[in-house]
Amino acid sequence: MKIRTLLTPLAAAALLVTAGASNAAITVYTSQAAFNAAVGVTGTDTMSFFGFSAGVVAAGGQFFGSNISGLFAAGSVTVTATDAGGSVSQTISPAGIASGSFLGFVSDGPLLGLTVSAVQPGTGFLWPSVDNLVLASAVPEPEAYAMMLAGLGLVGWMARRRRG
Numbered sequence: 001m002k003i004r005t006l007l008t009p010l011a012a013a014a015l016l017v018t019a020g021a022s023n024a025a026i027t028v029y030t031s032q033a034a035f036n037a038a039v040g041v042t043g044t045d046t047m048s049f050f051g052f053s054a055g056v057v058a059a060g061g062q063f064f065g066s067n068i069s070g071l072f073a074a075g076s077v078t079v080t081a082t083d084a085g086g087s088v089s090q091t092i093s094p095a096g097i098a099s100g101s102f103l104g105f106v107s108d109g110p111l112l113g114l115t116v117s118a119v120q121p122g123t124g125f126l127w128p129s130v131d132n133l134v135l136a137s138a139v140p141e142p143e144a145y146a147m148m149l150a151g152l153g154l155v156g157w158m159a160r161r162r163r164g
């Protein structure tokens with residue numbers, strides 16, 4: 001009976017060791033052409049910003065594509081801003097600061113997120129990049145201050161009236 005209780009954990013450990021050894025192999029490519037041939041289909045690289053603090057209603061910055069060295073690269077970058085009402089996208093092509101890549105999005109409600117994506121070209125890579133990202137909160141209109149002051153005045157008048 002004791003031998004059987006010892007064999008169960010040993011058998012489970014042996015199964016775990018053999019399962020770990022059967023992982024897929026990772027192949028390293030030093031040639032971009034060979035890598036593209038192995039992958040077959042190039043895709044989209046995406047960078048997302050979500051979870052803005054409450055009150056962020058505007059986002060803007062310079063959006064561009066860059067290569068592995070961080071230099072501007074030809075291609076197109078799509079920037080999508082999302083709020084409670086939906087999403088709005090804008091594509092910059094060619095993407096680069098020199099070509100005027102500033103985009104700004106202003107919503108009438110809180111922004112939920114900002115997504116930057118770059119479709120990979122047939123040769124080379126294009127990373128979506130962001131510089132000088134600015135997030136802005138809503139600026140109250142003068143009418144909002146007037147309403148707040150009127151409300152405070154009314155509350156003060158009612159408090160004084162109750163005392164008298």
